[in-house]
Amino acid sequence: MDIRQYINSAIQKLGAEVPFVELEVPRIARHGDLSTPVAMVLAKRLKKAPRVIAEELASILSAEAPFEKVEVAGPGFINFTFKRRFLYAELRALLNNPSRYLRKDLGQGQRVQVEFVSANPTGPLHLGHGRGAAVGAALANLLARAGYDVEREFYVNDAGRQVRLLGESIFARYKEILGVACPFPEEGYRGDYIKDLAADLLREVGERFKDSDFDLAGEYFIRFGVDRMLKLMEHDLRDFGVVFDRWQSEKALYDEGLVKKCLEELRKKGKLYEEGGALWFRATEFGDDKDRVVIKSDGSHTYFASDIAYHWYKIQRGFDELINIWGADHHGYVPRIKAVIRALGYPEERLGVLLVQIVTLLRGGRPVQMSKRSGEFVTLREVMEEVGADTTKFIFLTRSHDSHLEFDIDVAKKESSENPVFYVQYAYARINSIFRKAEEEGIQTGKEGDLNYLEEETEIGLIRKILFYPLMFEGAVRTREPHRITFYLQELAGLFHPYYNTHRVLGVEPAALTLARLSLCDAVKTVLKEGLSILGVTVPERM
RNA sequence: GCGCCUGUAGCUCAGCAGGAAAGAGCAACUGACUUCUAAUCAGUGGGUCGGGGGUUCAAAUCCUCCCAGGCGCACCA
Structure with a gap:
């Protein structure tokens, strides 16, 4: 589901553009399935009232296939309601090829190192x-x-x-x-x-x-x-x-002469100088508070020396991006390492430091x-x-x-x-239990169920949540925040459990409804598994 | 003294590039197991988003000052 694409092209038709179309899932059902405040963002740029822009966008967008309704509301929100047919088709796409649906190629093969x-x-x-x-x-x-x-x-x-x-x-x-x-x-x-x-x-x-x-x-x-x-x-x-x-x-960096080589590199660039018998790095030239010693007056290296070499070496190894995960007690260290990156002639953004x-x-x-x-x-x-x-x-x-x-x-x-992790895992185990039972009863549990049978509001809600996974995923990747996955999974499980309690999957009439619900369960299971495996949490077949 | 992080419900925390009436879990209270697993579900109560200014059509979110807690400020590692 790439809704942004539709919105972007509509914005283009108005002769404008926006760096990022914000999408949100409204809290209130009346506000539709998905919503964007983009018209309000455009208001200044286009020097028009946000509601007018929203109306223009809405009239373009309402012709697009996925939308049942495109409404303008409040100060200029555009609220989308999807056609059921669209939701079913998307769900089908997910079932047919889960990893293609759930994993977007945002990195395009860029090499990232996480240390x-x-x-x-x-x-x-x-x-x-x-x-x-x-x-x-x-x-x-x-x-x-x-x-x-x-x-x-x-x-x-x-x-x-x-x-x-x-x-x-x-x-x-x-x-x-x-x-x-x-x-x-x-x-x-x-x-x-x-x-x-x-x-x-x-x-x-x-x-x-x-x-x-x-x-x-x-x-x-x-x-x-x-x-x-x-x-x-x-x-x-x-x-x-x-x-x-x-x-x-670290020892290998010394033994293999990388520290020496790297310091040589810095010296050539004129970023080192001697003072008081010690060798200093001109960190202040790159925004740090003070210059830093790399070789002490007694001839021994500081930790900083090998850290410089280490980061240099990492970059040499061809990574497009380095991510360091450090304890927050090391935060004072960030400016000097960033300074090193710049002194070596690389953009500071090459290195991201995540402080835990x-x-x-x-x-x-x-x-x-x-x-x-x-x-x-x-x-x-x-x-x-x-x-x-x-x-x-x-x-x-x-x-x-x-x-x-x-x-x-x-x-x-x-x-x-009542631990949250069990809450999520339990949803997974329960679905498995349904599938086990289904097999015992000789029901074919393929994914071919006719999804049109999924008409209950809770079922549609579940489908929406599943289909919004990529939206959440993108955000988690962009911000480098895996915890978003965790919250999403709790929400998904939080929709599944009530559904489970009020709807039977097996033994309902017509038989096609069972098949449709099995497909839905399969999709929930797939997404739970995908998310939990990102977190490194196991998926129990039974509990 | 300077810098970074944090301050949202009794507790632990979300709040998605500022957006429509503040969210979840736990704890508290009331109910639901002859039905695919009750590690579940349904319902109830609970918040001056640390405080003051400012920017904006719109601020929990951005800026600024203050308060509180944590963590850093070495020729330590």
């Missing part, structure tokens, strides 16, 4: 990472279905101080087990998982490092810790239903304090096991990414019987 989670490999993933994972994965799925060529990447901070601290922490625990005195690093990681790692490492290498210095043994301990942490994170993410195409190592706001975990109505260093944090795995991956993801995707999220674990569990 998300990218947690330091120094401890288990916590709930905040889970939110990033859910949002990133859903966004990647969404874009993939919109015709983008998507890559999902996890950036591994396996160089620098944090992983060194990880190594030192394991080292200290290792010695502790062997009864060798060794001070625990000041800012080391104190979680119990470090002790487990140390014990595992001991099992693997025995007492080989009992008397070693960290300078000597460090490399091994760091490597060991990072590998184990990466495996753990990958495993947790996999169980959460999130899989990456690529894991990019903080998750507060409530247990027993109280916020649970989280601090990685002290080892007090709630892991993604704990929550996943306690409330389930589907519920966890759904909760994350029922908020817009820039809204602070309160994750009340008691509510998430307690409500499990």
Whole structure:
């Protein structure tokens, strides 16, 4: 259904144009099936009264095939009512080829990289990472279905101080087990998982490092810790239903000389300078608050240095668009990375940063304090096991990414019987149940039912909702907001359940009505499945 | 002090490039299972959209100031 096309061509006939035709689904039935305020937008441009423009557009549009009625109302709204025949034909089109109907090729093969989670490999993933994972994965799925060529990447901070601290922490625990005195690093990681790692490492290498210095043994301990942490994170993410195409190592950027090469590139462009023994990037030239150090006076690189190289490398790899999903606590970092993009000679829009706001975990109505260093944090795995991956993801995707999220674990569990995710899944399971029963009764469940039998107002409402999926989809893609899918699915399920309660599909007369309703159910099921799979939520055959 | 995010029903949140009379879920109350799954449905109550200005034919939505909460402002990672 491409209604905009009709409207656009009508606007052209008036000798005007508009960048975007806004369409909305009116809340009130009297206002038709679909509505546009575009005449009011045009009023200024055409220097005519909005109602006059609306009337002109309406008279052109009322001749078009899909419309039963095209009315002008209020200050200049144009309200459309579809012909039933049109709705049936559209529904038929969807049934015949769901993915063509539901997935619009908006990306046209453009290459997009979504980088998300990218947690330091120094401890288990916590709930905040889970939110990033859910949002990133859903966004990647969404874009993939919109015709983008998507890559999902996890950036591994396996160089620098944090992983060194990880190594030192394991080292200290290792010695502790062997009864060798060794001070625990000041800012080391104190979680119990470090002790487990140390014990595992001991099992693997025995007492080989009992008397070693960290300078000597460090490399091994760091490597060991990072590998184990990466495996753990990958495993947790996999169980959460999130899989990456690529894991990019920061260390590799150094080892392969990319950091050096990139800094060289910037130097050539005159965007670096030395001062006070350090090497600086002219970030202020590109809108950042201050210039930033890339190589400290002691000769070591800042994190920023590898981040510059990383983004440069990503662009080199040929992506049309980069999307970084970051925790909101990194928002101060955005201007300097954008500055880098520009300094390297690329448009700033090449990079989009989606900031995912903080998750507060409530247990027993109280916020649970989280601090990685002290080892007090709630892991993604704990929550996943306690409330389930589907519920966890759904909760994350029922908020817009820039809204602070309160994750009340008691509510998430307690409500499990009335949880929104189950509400949607249940609709799916119920439809399956109908189809199972139909097969038992030997009813042919193909999609060929004569849709003209769908005459009830609730059925028409359901059809409309289904056919508006692409409209919602487009918006979700345009704004990069997967949570719109979540709300849509709840609304769709919210139309299906009442329908189910008041209308029987099987055993009604005439038999053709059953077939028509089966087709409708099939369409609902298809859309539910499509949406849930974008969110990464499972579709249960029965519940 | 500066910057970013948030402030909508008792609670958790939507509100789709400003648009027609503010929405959902939960919680509360009242009803519905000999029928394809009651993890469901029907109904009731509940809001000065943080506050003040401004722009507009039209503002929850844009601008501005203020208030409140969160998060950032390193030759840290």
